[in-house]
């Protein structure tokens with residue numbers, strides 16, 4: 001079972017220059033707690049943007065290349081989706097844009113931190129998705145560094 005987790009701006013902004021845009025402590029804590037001890041799946045560019053491997057999680061990187069560092073590199077994305085989409089185990093899809101796009105049709109739920117601001121210089125965006133196809137549950141609302149955000153769990157109907 002795939003669960004997407006992401007943090008976006010009002011225009012679905014995800015990143016710029018292969019870096020995150022938002023660094024909200026509460027959001028990072030939520031990400032940390034939610035994904036702990038699970039498999040986390042990311043694209044090669046997101047992997048390269050991390051300062052280090054995400055601790056206490058199995059780091060799975062999607063790439064057409066080979067390199068050292070991750071616990072596993074997946075070359076064949078379709079095969080991976082086929083193998084894991086109906087397993088009871090919750091596998092977290094942690095970005096970036098191309099990986100979210102690919103997994104969106106197969107993900108049962110999305111943890112989305114929506115930050116109430118625009119970032120005009122963003123160059124990576126979360127895919128458009130139709131919220132009417134999901135039921136939603138508000139997890140947390142807050143303000144940090146003058147930025148309002150809310151964390152919602154969207155579950156596919």
Ligand SMILES: NC(=O)c1ccc[n+]([C@@H]2O[C@H](COP(=O)([O-])OP(=O)(O)OC[C@H]3O[C@@H](n4cnc5c(N)ncnc54)[C@H](OP(=O)(O)O)[C@@H]3O)[C@@H](O)[C@H]2O)c1
Nearest residue numbers: 006007015018019020043044045046063064095096097098
């Ligand atoms: N706000 C958030 O929650 C959040 C979360 C994560 C990332 N981000 C941001 O998102 C941005 C990165 O996103 P991105 O879309 O540029 O890159 P990405 O999705 O992280 O990685 C793209 C790479 O994944 C590999 N890939 C993609 N599709 C594949 C396939 N079908 N088969 C094999 N490999 C495949 C390719 O690697 P190779 O080129 O090695 O083959 C491709 O270059 C950064 O700005 C990052 O900070 C934001």
